[in-house]
Amino acid sequence: MTEAAIRTRRDGVILEVTLDRPKANAIDLATSREMGRVFQTFRDDPDLRVAILTGGGEKFFCPGWDLKAAAAGDAVDGDYGVGGFGGLQELRDLNKPVIAAVNGIACGGGLELALSADLILAADHARFALPEIRSGTVADAASVKLPKRIPYHIAMELLLTGRWFDAEEAQRWGLVNEIVAGDQLMDRAWELARHLAAGPPLVYAAIKEIVREAENAKFQDAMNRITKRQLATVDVLYESEDQQEGARAFAEKRDPVWKGY
Incomplete structure (x- = not known):
């Protein structure tokens, strides 16, 4: 099924969801609402057990909010749809495993989206940041989640400076489960998904x-x-x-x- 900027692939009990909005996979209101519908369907379908979320291409997983769309009139506080921004952050009663396969840059809301998954795999060239501070705004979901996931002072440094960090540092702080060569990322994500799909x-x-x-x-x-x-x-x-x-x-x-x- 292909809907707007979201591509899905279903294989048995596993659903792969690809955010594919060239050039950077940024999320506008329409894309967020569509992602919410996709993940709501995943949640409510008794025949689906595991989801994989990734980005199209090799450079970007997701940079978060589409600033060009915002400049054109997309309200930052608009209707993100069911599940909130990106369809995952506030989706109630999602009781199935979700794997984020971070295939490239994950910054701002894109990093927050990855943090909404249960397991995170990162390509070896993936990079991360919370640059909202430089735009005069707040990384709201990350401000809630990050100090609970990694050491407080590291979380505060990342939030207050907006600096970039690589996959190795992300793994060192426990933000990602595994680092995988870029050309092997999706194979590993599907291997992990099949392992989970075979569980209870x-x-x-x-x-x-x-x-x-x-x-x-x-x-x-x-x-x-x-x-x-x-x-x-x-x-x-x-x-x-x-x-x-x-x-x-x-x-x-x-x-x-x-x-x-």
Whole structure:
């Protein structure tokens, strides 16, 4: 399917989403809304289990907001669509794994978009920055997320200076999981996606909900909600055929067959 600047490729339970807006894959309001529709469909389709997000070409993953569109009248505080900017940052109840395959420059909102994924692979030539400070604005999502992901003083340096850093530094601070040669990036992303697709989807859903709900909760409060089955995904998991299948497969010394119910 091809819709505007978004290309999708579906192979079994895996969905590849490519942001392809030459020359730099910048996101305007229409593109953001389309990305939201794509990821909403991914979230709600029971036959899809894993998504890969990447950029078209080899130079840019995404530089964030389309400043040319903004200059032409696209409001910065306009309607980004379901899921907020880029369709991922504020998409509620997305309980499936998302892999960002960063194929080039990821700066500003593009870096924030990558941070919305669960796993990040970076091409060896990828570069990153949060240059909003130089434009007299704030990297809002990064200001919320970054100090929780990496050491506080490093996060503040990146936010306050807007400096560029490479894939090796990003990995050193824990911002990316792996660095991959550029011509092997998508092969590795699909290899990882297939590995995840073979896993238990109900467990993935429970993990993602627990992580979200526990982010600002006290440990015991979070544990109480889990053990009392107050989280929907946990309640579904504990009543599922997959929960029993996992125990049976272990006892029978075989690989489990996950059904997602």
